[in-house]
Amino acid sequence: MKSLGKPLSRRAFAGSALAAGAFAATRGMAQTPGPMPTMDSQMGPFYPLGYSGEDDFDMTMLKGRTARALGEVIEVTGRVLDRYGNPMKNAAIEIWQANSVGRYDHANDQNPAPLDPNFQGVARLVTGTSGEWRIRTIKPKFYDTPLGVRTPHIHFDVTGTAQKLVTQMYFPEETEANAKDFLYKDLGQSAPTLVAQRAAPAIYRWDIVLMDAAG
Ligand SMILES: [Fe+2]
Incomplete structure (x- = not known):
C-alpha cells in the first residue's frame, strides 16, 4: 500500500509561519496576514x-x-483579535485560576493549601467595541500535580463567532518555571503566543488572536 506520509499535525500547522497567512493566500483574500493565532491548551x-x-x-x-483577596494584586488586560488583527467585539471570555497559594475553589482540587474566602476565582467578560477586556486579580501561585509542577497560569475560554478557544496565559517573569512546565513545553514554538507582556510592575497585556474573521 502506498504511504500517504505523515500528515501535518494541527499543532505544527498553527505553530508555523503559515498559520495566519495561509487562509488569505489559499482563498484569494485581499487581507494581509495577521498576527499568529493564539495556541489552544488543555x-x-x-x-x-x-x-x-x-x-x-x-x-x-x-x-x-x-x-x-490575599496575594499580589495584578491587572491583566488585552484585546480579542481576529486572524487579520481586527478587534472582535462581543467575544465572551471565561477565566478561572488558582489563588495566591495555588488552590482552586473546585471539588476536584486535592491541594491541601487553603481556600481564600475573599478570592473570586472565576470571571466572565464580554469584549468591548475595540475587542478590549480586563480583569483585576491576584497572581496565582504554582501548584503540584501528578505530572509535575504547574507554573503560574490563568485559564481562558474564549468564544468568538466561529471558534471556541480554550487556553492558558503565562507570566513573562516566570521563564524558568515556564520552561519546566509539562504543558508549556508541549506548546513548542507556539508557546510565545500564550505569554503575556508586562506593561508595568502589576499590569500585564495579552492579546488573544482567534482564527475568526470579524467581518
Ligand atoms: Fe490550572
Whole structure:
C-alpha cells in the first residue's frame, strides 16, 4: 500500500509561519496576514462547571466582604483579535485560576493549601467595541500535580463567532518555571503566543488572536 506520509499535525500547522497567512493566500483574500493565532491548551481538571457565584472583572473583591483577596494584586488586560488583527467585539471570555497559594475553589482540587474566602476565582467578560477586556486579580501561585509542577497560569475560554478557544496565559517573569512546565513545553514554538507582556510592575497585556474573521 502506498504511504500517504505523515500528515501535518494541527499543532505544527498553527505553530508555523503559515498559520495566519495561509487562509488569505489559499482563498484569494485581499487581507494581509495577521498576527499568529493564539495556541489552544488543555482545559485541565478545574474548569468551573456549574459555577454561579460572582463573576465580574474584579476577582480580588467579593460583594459584602471588606477584605481583598490575599496575594499580589495584578491587572491583566488585552484585546480579542481576529486572524487579520481586527478587534472582535462581543467575544465572551471565561477565566478561572488558582489563588495566591495555588488552590482552586473546585471539588476536584486535592491541594491541601487553603481556600481564600475573599478570592473570586472565576470571571466572565464580554469584549468591548475595540475587542478590549480586563480583569483585576491576584497572581496565582504554582501548584503540584501528578505530572509535575504547574507554573503560574490563568485559564481562558474564549468564544468568538466561529471558534471556541480554550487556553492558558503565562507570566513573562516566570521563564524558568515556564520552561519546566509539562504543558508549556508541549506548546513548542507556539508557546510565545500564550505569554503575556508586562506593561508595568502589576499590569500585564495579552492579546488573544482567534482564527475568526470579524467581518
Ligand atoms: Fe490550572
